[in-house]
Amino acid sequence: MSLPDDRGYFGAYGGRFVPETLMPALEELEQAYQEARHDDTFRRDLDYYLEHYAGRPTPLYYAANLTKYLGGARIYFKREDLNHTGSHKLNNVLGQALLARRMGKQRLIAETGAGQHGVATATVAALLGIECEIYMGAEDTRRQALNVFRMELLGARVNPVAGGSATLKDAINEALRDWVSNVSTTYYLLGSVVGPHPYPMMVRDFQSVIGREVRQQILAAAGRMPDHLIACVGGGSNAIGLFYPFIDDQEVKMWGAEAAGLGLNTMQHAASLTAGRPGVLQGAYSYLLQNEDGQVQVAYSVSAGLDHPAVGPEHSYLKDSGRVNYSGITDREALEAFQLLSQTEGIIPALESAHAVALAVKMAPQLPRDEVMVVNLSGRGDKDVQQVAAILQGRGADYGCS
Amino acid sequence: MGVRRLRAAFAKRKEEGRRCLIVYLCAGDPSLDITAAAVKELAAAGADIIELGVPFSDPVADGPVIQAASQRALVSGTNLVKILDLVKDLRAQVQVPLVLMSYYNPLLQYGPERLTDDLNAAGGDGLIIPDLPWEESAPIRAELDKKGLAAIPLVAPNTTKERLTKIASAASGFIYCVSLTGVTGAREGLPPGIKEYLESVRAATELPLAVGFGISTSNQARLLAPLCDGIIVGSAVVRTLHEEGLEAAVRLVQNLRQEL
Numbered sequence: 269m270s271l272p273d274d275r276g277y278f279g280a281y282g283g284r285f286v287p288e289t290l291m292p293a294l295e296e297l298e299q300a301y302q303e304a305r306h307d308d309t310f311r312r313d314l315d316y317y318l319e320h321y322a323g324r325p326t327p328l329y330y331a332a333n334l335t336k337y338l339g340g341a342r343i344y345f346k347r348e349d350l351n352h353t354g355s356h357k358l359n360n361v362l363g364q365a366l367l368a369r370r371m372g373k374q375r376l377i378a379e380t381g382a383g384q385h386g387v388a389t390a391t392v393a394a395l396l397g398i399e400c401e402i403y404m405g406a407e408d409t410r411r412q413a414l415n416v417f418r419m420e421l422l423g424a425r426v427n428p429v430a431g432g433s434a435t436l437k438d439a440i441n442e443a444l445r446d447w448v449s450n451v452s453t454t455y456y457l458l459g460s461v462v463g464p465h466p467y468p469m470m471v472r473d474f475q476s477v478i479g480r481e482v483r484q485q486i487l488a489a490a491g492r493m494p495d496h497l498i499a500c501v502g503g504g505s506n507a508i509g510l511f512y513p514f515i516d517d518q519e520v521k522m523w524g525a526e527a528a529g530l531g532l533n534t535m536q537h538a539a540s541l542t543a544g545r546p547g548v549l550q551g552a553y554s555y556l557l558q559n560e561d562g563q564v565q566v567a568y569s570v571s572a573g574l575d576h577p578a579v580g581p582e583h584s585y586l587k588d589s590g591r592v593n594y595s596g597i598t599d600r601e602a603l604e605a606f607q608l609l610s611q612t613e614g615i616i617p618a619l620e621s622a623h624a625v626a627l628a629v630k631m632a633p634q635l636p637r638d639e640v641m642v643v644n645l646s647g648r649g650d651k652d653v654q655q656v657a658a659i660l661q662g663r664g665a666d667y668g669c670s
Numbered sequence: 671m672g673v674r675r676l677r678a679a680f681a682k683r684k685e686e687g688r689r690c691l692i693v694y695l696c697a698g699d700p701s702l703d704i705t706a707a708a709v710k711e712l713a714a715a716g717a718d719i720i721e722l723g724v725p726f727s728d729p730v731a732d733g734p735v736i737q738a739a740s741q742r743a744l745v746s747g748t749n750l751v752k753i754l755d756l757v758k759d760l761r762a763q764v765q766v767p768l769v770l771m772s773y774y775n776p777l778l779q780y781g782p783e784r785l786t787d788d789l790n791a792a793g794g795d796g797l798i799i800p801d802l803p804w805e806e807s808a809p810i811r812a813e814l815d816k817k818g819l820a821a822i823p824l825v826a827p828n829t830t831k832e833r834l835t836k837i838a839s840a841a842s843g844f845i846y847c848v849s850l851t852g853v854t855g856a857r858e859g860l861p862p863g864i865k866e867y868l869e870s871v872r873a874a875t876e877l878p879l880a881v882g883f884g885i886s887t888s889n890q891a892r893l894l895a896p897l898c899d900g901i902i903v904g905s906a907v908v909r910t911l912h913e914e915g916l917e918a919a920v921r922l923v924q925n926l927r928q929e930l
Binding site for chain 1: 695
């Protein structure tokens with residue numbers, strides 16, 4: 269099984285739904301990527317930066333305290349939070365920025381929700397000496413002010429986007445408009461497995477380093493394959509990075525945690541797979557939060573990085589095929605897991621990752637003690653500490669949560 | 671009527687040695703009643719073809735003017751069902767071709783077959799879908815062809831010759847030539863290289879060429895006229911209608927008409 273097909277489809281999902289101006293750019297990108305992935309120099313460069321700059325391989329950590337506390341399956345964390353810049357985002361950014369350099373592009377643009385992708389992009393732009401411009405929802409610049417400062421410190425220009433819901437969805441729209449206008453000089457560095465082909469494939473390939481390392485590490489640590497893989501799913505890049513190298517291992521069960529926000533029965537959530545239906549947004553056919561007229565609904569989550577109405581097309585395919593089980597984790601559950609992991613293991617997770625931790629907290633006690641679970645800790649929680657402090661101290665409304 | 675009505679509109683102007691003026695309105699901005707009045711008045715003022723924009727929450731090919739108009743239209747409760755009703759009402763009152771311009775998702779959710787049936791029954795003439803490239807458009811093109819409605823594609827200055835050939839072979843009605851690599855919105859002057867670009871499209875098709883994106887002034891219209899069969903004015907009309915009202919929009923259309 270090799271997906272996507274040559275039109276960029278994962279089963280029924282994916283494709284290219286973009287203005288004509290971008291079609292030549294996507295064809296150029298696909299060709300450049302196909303050449304780069306088979307080029308030893310490109311792969312050597314990427315491996316070098318992943319090891320010496322990002323800090324890979326990241327550890328696989330056995331969470332003995334949490335395992336004991338929950339009393340069920342053995343829980344391991346894949347420590348993507350220990351990457352340089354604090355999340356899995358750097359894996360993809362290094363790959364794409366090296367590709368942009370190879371293509372001779374002078375300018376990088378990117379969108380960001382929580383700021384993790386923006387910080388990673390600004391970081392690599394500084395490293396490679398490429399001009400960088402970041403689009404970020406105005407609401408997110410407020411929720412993640414420190415990350416805005418980081419990006420600026422790294423030499424990037426941050427453009428707050430006030431249109432629509434002023435979050436990630438609108439930042440992506442604005443980045444697409446920039447790209448349409450400056451397509452000959454500019455590389456659009458997409459941050460997740462979303463968008464038109466070849467992005468979902470390319471980002472997946474760059475993030476698959478996570479799962480490849482886990483395969484080796486879990487055999488060394490537990491002497492066996494994992495029974496369960498768990499990751500949070502917004503756009504879905506850290507999840508696909510963990511899952512993809514295990515897709516053909518049918519004995520490995522996979523679980524995706526979506527943001528259920530204030531609850532799936534409210535309109536305040538970001539669970540496109542569990543509560544949406546297929547449609548076209550931002551270049552791809554995939555599960556989407558929309559009303560009956562096909563207008564896109566504003567997503568909500570306590571976590572800015574999961575706050576998106578669409579999901580990568582490969583996840584839509586994996587949902588329909590039943591290979592991955594997706595379920596919703598509420599803000600409350602994520603916040604509880606955020607505190608629990610901090611207190612049992614001394615690891616403060618990103619709010620995004622706290623959704624995966626929360627699913628593990630629900631599942632582990634129901635499972636036999638000899639089962640092994642790997643949870644992707646996609647990012648660290650430094651960026652979220654102020655927001656969580658405000659919520660726990662009752663000032664959550666300042667941050668868009670109740 | 672569909673393709674035939676569009677063909678007649680271009681043929682009539684060609685016989686006069688003139689060009690078609692195509693006007694875009696965002697349906698439902700600020701209400702469908704005002705859109706109906708605007709279609710009638712602007713047709714009387716010299717618009718040869720009217721594009722009715724179906725508002726969408728995430729219009730990535732559009733600049734700020736049409737983006738804001740779409741938001742206002744959505745707030746006023748506009749949807750595709752109501753726009754098809756509007757087309758039906760208008761068809762009884764105006765002769766000009768009426769073409770829907772919509773992002774793909776609202777059409778997809780409505781269903782391509784049902785949409786083309788209903789558009790045909792309402793007396794609409796064709797579809798322009800800015801985020802549906804040739805590769806993804808076969809199903810809806812088949813439905814449009816079946817009913818004699820126009821499948822109007824967009825081409826851009828960076829569209830390769832291979833793509834131009836494919837796109838032109840599947841087009842009907844006219845070809846929408848995006849004037850520049852960018853989003854909608856009024857700009858000064860004409861983009862460099864537009865003559866060569868339009869000549870290359872001309873070499874690929876017998877269909878009329880209409881140029882849009884960035885055109886707002888009579889001066890631009892005059893300069894472009896010799897290079898094409900029609901010009902499309904969107905953001906400038908939408909902004910004038912919103913900020914200055916229908917009378918001002920009528921004057922804008924009359925002025926553009928004189929140049930073509």
